[in-house]
Amino acid sequence: MHGADTHNHEGILIHKSRVYDMLAGPFVRRSDTPILNVAEVSAGDSVLDIGTGPGYLARAAALRVGPTGRGVGLDASAEMIARATDRAARDGSGATFVHAGAQEMPFEDGEFDAVVSRLAMHHLPGDIKGLAITEVARVLKPGGRMVLADLASSTTAGMLHDLVSHKPDSSGDKANELTALAATAGLVDVTTGRVGWLMYVKARKPGQ
Numbered sequence: 001m002h003g004a005d006t007h008n009h010e011g012i013l014i015h016k017s018r019v020y021d022m023l024a025g026p027f028v029r030r031s032d033t034p035i036l037n038v039a040e041v042s043a044g045d046s047v048l049d050i051g052t053g054p055g056y057l058a059r060a061a062a063l064r065v066g067p068t069g070r071g072v073g074l075d076a077s078a079e080m081i082a083r084a085t086d087r088a089a090r091d092g093s094g095a096t097f098v099h100a101g102a103q104e105m106p107f108e109d110g111e112f113d114a115v116v117s118r119l120a121m122h123h124l125p126g127d128i129k130g131l132a133i134t135e136v137a138r139v140l141k142p143g144g145r146m147v148l149a150d151l152a153s154s155t156t157a158g159m160l161h162d163l164v165s166h167k168p169d170s171s172g173d174k175a176n177e178l179t180a181l182a183a184t185a186g187l188v189d190v191t192t193g194r195v196g197w198l199m200y201v202k203a204r205k206p207g208q
């Protein structure tokens with residue numbers, strides 16, 4: 001169904017990229033810098049943003065890592081990838097974008113120093129989420145960091161509470177689920193915290 005959101009077994013894809021960019025952009029981008037700080041992104045790093053949408057985090061990462069680094073965004077929506085590519089051409093960030101599912105990433109083992117994601121995990125059904133986090137563990141370098149920022153609750157009431165109160169509970173059910181999946185994928189040093197109205201789960205790939 002062109003133009004509308006698609007609910008399928010691999011996730012809830014957003015196709016109305018222009019509408020999302022205009023309505024959500026100014027709101028969600030406030031957490032770009034805090035998320036990249038939690039992920040300890042610095043000059044020269046290779047950074048992947050999964051479920052990138054219009055590419056906010058990938059573009060912010062590309063600007064931060066500079067010419068010796070790499071900012072890459074991945075999304076299963078072709079319209080989001082087109083929007084993100086167009087925006088990157090205008091902002092000069094040098095970010096690049098890949099049309100693919102988070103559950104089957106077209107990257108080599110150990111390509112990235114950091115993998116970040118915002119507001120995408122709740123778009124993935126449980127089994128796909130598990131596959132995606134296993135893929136994150138595969139594409140991270142030894143010692144690389146994963147930071148997944150999302151709504152704390154899986155219920156509509158909980159999400160509304162997070163949005164209205166701006167106080168997500170980082171011990172909420174989403175954090176617990178992502179923490180368990182990170183450990184299952186072999187990631188270590190799993191911690192949770194908050195960035196604005198979102199909770200995050202951070203973990204590290206063993207080694208180095």
Ligand SMILES: C[S@@+](CC[C@H](N)C(=O)[O-])C[C@H]1O[C@@H](n2cnc3c(N)ncnc32)[C@H](O)[C@@H]1O
Nearest residue numbers: 011012013014051052053075076077101102118
């Ligand atoms: C709410 S948007 C978040 C966009 C962006 N990360 C942000 O912070 O604004 C969720 C994104 O996840 C994407 N998505 C859903 N299922 C996916 C999958 N299986 N693999 C990759 N991306 C997916 C959607 O197409 C959508 O662009």
